[in-house]
Amino acid sequence: MSLVFIGLGLFDVRDITVKGLERARECDCLFAEFYTSRLMGSDVGEIEELVGMDVRVLDRDEVEGSDLILDMAEDCDVGFFVGGDSMIATTHNDIRLRALERGIDTEVVHAPSIYTAAPGLAGLQNYKFGRSATIAFPYKGNVPKSGYKAVRENRERGLHTLLFLDIKEDRFMSPVEGLECLLEVERLVGDGVVTDDLPVVVVGRAGSSSPEVRAGRVGELVDCEFGGPMHILIVPGDLHFLEEEALQMFGLD
CATH class of the missing domain: 3.40.1010.10 (Tetrapyrrole methylase, N-terminal domain)
Known part of the structure; x- marks a missing residue:
């Protein structure tokens, strides 16, 4: 058995x-x-x-x-x-x-995983990722800090961060909700990690015939509309010149 x-x-x-x-x-x-x-x-x-x-x-x-x-x-x-x-x-x-x-x-x-699909779609090198984390929905007014902490630790080491967006029954956290959670933690903590100028990549519907990849600054993306779920966020660390070219192609100024 x-x-x-x-x-x-x-x-x-x-x-x-x-x-x-x-x-x-x-x-x-x-x-x-x-x-x-x-x-x-x-x-x-x-x-x-x-x-x-x-x-x-x-x-x-x-x-x-x-x-x-x-x-x-x-x-x-x-x-x-x-x-x-x-x-x-x-x-x-x-x-x-x-x-x-x-x-x-x-x-x-085994089967295809978002751990390799999202970096590949974004043009980022997989071996340069640090600890991943989930941005969870606020609970009883409290915004979990695990995603923010992962970004802070990884960027101190020059590493990229993969951030999962929470699922709760049939509700899927949107990229905008995820960014708003990070900004809320920044307001509470004040470490200067998540600012309007922080570069972020949004990857949506990986594995579909029409995946979405959009790169930009937090201050820009937080006002954008994205397609249907599911999405994942990537916060880049230090970039190789090929990675820079890829993110520019996807919208990062």
């Missing part, structure tokens, strides 16, 4: 790898979670049609607050679909480790 983590890729069902599709069809039952990431170009019905099996979508409590997946994997071969690459979220790694502790065989089937 086993647990197979299967990445779905970036945008729609066509992003799953051949290996991922083959392994999914060999499983006895299939689960999925879409609260850490989501396929904006396909719904669960299209996944079921492609695989030829039912897929049960789990919420956060069923994934993180119960042993449902592990209990099933002790009796049969279980496939677990996740958006993007199957091991990006710490939640999935925790489940894998708990499965190994229970003597359950595990397998990881």
Whole structure:
């Protein structure tokens, strides 16, 4: 009996790898979670049609607050679909480790990831990225500071920062909301990290036939309108001349 983590890729069902599709069809039952990431170009019905099996979508409590997946994997071969690459979220790694502790065989089937897609689309060099972070929705009036701190630490080292935008049920944080959160933390902290002149890259709908890449300054982008979700922000650090040329092509003055 086993647990197979299967990445779905970036945008729609066509992003799953051949290996991922083959392994999914060999499983006895299939689960999925879409609260850490989501396929904006396909719904669960299209996944079921492609695989030829039912897929049960789990919420956060069923994934993180119960042993449902592990209990099933002790009796049969279980496939677990996740958006993007199957091991990006710490939640999935925790489940894998708990499965190994229970003597359950595990397998990881990788897929395209935003970690490589966004830098590639923006023309930035992947090895020059530092710690990534998520800009979370404000909670009870408090704006989380993790994204701001990551930008500060990485820019002190000359590194780029990849900033995920929060997902809450069917609400997707927009690039403007993300920038406004960073500016709000700046007003509270006052370290001079996120100013109107700070360069930022917005990457939207990576993996689709019409991805969006727009570079500019915070003061400009915070007033812009962007297309449909999902988006991710990149705050550049020190730039190679080829990276400078790329960002100029995408709108950075």
